[in-house]
Amino acid sequence: MERSHLRTRIKFCGLTRPGDVRLACELGVDAIGFVFAQRSRRRVEPEQARLLRQALAPMVSAVALFMDTPADDVRRVVRIVGPHLLQFHGSEDDAWCRQFGVPYLKAIAMGGSTVDRGEDALFGAFPGASGFLLDSHASGEAGGSGHAFDWATVPTGLSRPALLAGGLSPDNVHAAIEQVAPWGVDVSSGIESAPGLKDGERMRRFVEEVRRADLSVRG
Numbered sequence: 635m636e637r638s639h640l641r642t643r644i645k646f647c648g649l650t651r652p653g654d655v656r657l658a659c660e661l662g663v664d665a666i667g668f669v670f671a672q673r674s675r676r677r678v679e680p681e682q683a684r685l686l687r688q689a690l691a692p693m694v695s696a697v698a699l700f701m702d703t704p705a706d707d708v709r710r711v712v713r714i715v716g717p718h719l720l721q722f723h724g725s726e727d728d729a730w731c732r733q734f735g736v737p738y739l740k741a742i743a744m745g746g747s748t749v750d751r752g753e754d755a756l757f758g759a760f761p762g763a764s765g766f767l768l769d770s771h772a773s774g775e776a777g778g779s780g781h782a783f784d785w786a787t788v789p790t791g792l793s794r795p796a797l798l799a800g801g802l803s804p805d806n807v808h809a810a811i812e813q814v815a816p817w818g819v820d821v822s823s824g825i826e827s828a829p830g831l832k833d834g835e836r837m838r839r840f841v842e843e844v845r846r847a848d849l850s851v852r853g
């Protein structure tokens with residue numbers, strides 16, 4: 635698929651250990667996600683995330699992930715952790731996401747039976763979003779499942795940045811980039827040995843496969 639960008643951005647999500655954060659930075663990922671959603675097995679406390687954020691290399695973004703989290707709790711994370719980006723996975727609307735004065739990504743549920751998958755139907759309700767995360771969960775469900783959705787349902791020629799997520803791994807990310815040519819990719823389960831515990835070898839292979847795909851898509 636044709637694309638204008640030369641490099642696929644990489645976000646690793648659900649990290650809980652400073653060593654994993656340091657390795658991710660060495661491997662050259664662009665962003666690291668910390669999960670504050672109540673139901674998550676990868677959830678970290680704000681004080682823990684503050685330490686993880688201190689392990690970040692310069693020019694790597696910290697992303698704080700929420701799902702229908704009370705506004706006061708989001709504000710507390712913003713104050714203690716100082717994330718570069720927020721990421722919302724629940725039923726939050728654009729005005730709600732913007733109230734914190736921090737750029738945000740909106741997760742779009744690509745699982746289940748959505749009728750209209752044109753760009754406007756997917757993104758139109760979020761004019762203030764910096765970008766989107768196309769994830770495999772159905773509406774109302776949590777992400778981080780390790781399951782992929784049908785990539786053929788991603789509209790072509792998206793005009794706004796979108797990360798492909800859900801069930802990516804070192805084994806399928808090359809094919810995903812060839813098929814979808816997303817602005818970025820986001821992975822959690824596919825680089826783990828257990829929820830929240832990342833596997834160094836899988837992290838390394840994931841980045842290698844993305845770079846290999848970038849070269850082959852450019853021809």
Ligand SMILES: O=C(O)c1ccccc1NCC(=O)[C@H](O)[C@H](O)COP(=O)(O)O
Nearest residue numbers: 647674776777778780799800801822823
């Ligand atoms: O990771 C979680 O536990 C989680 C809980 C609630 C809402 C979102 C959550 N995770 C979001 C993600 O990490 C991304 O959706 C991820 O890129 C996709 O996860 P995976 O399929 O495990 O790669």
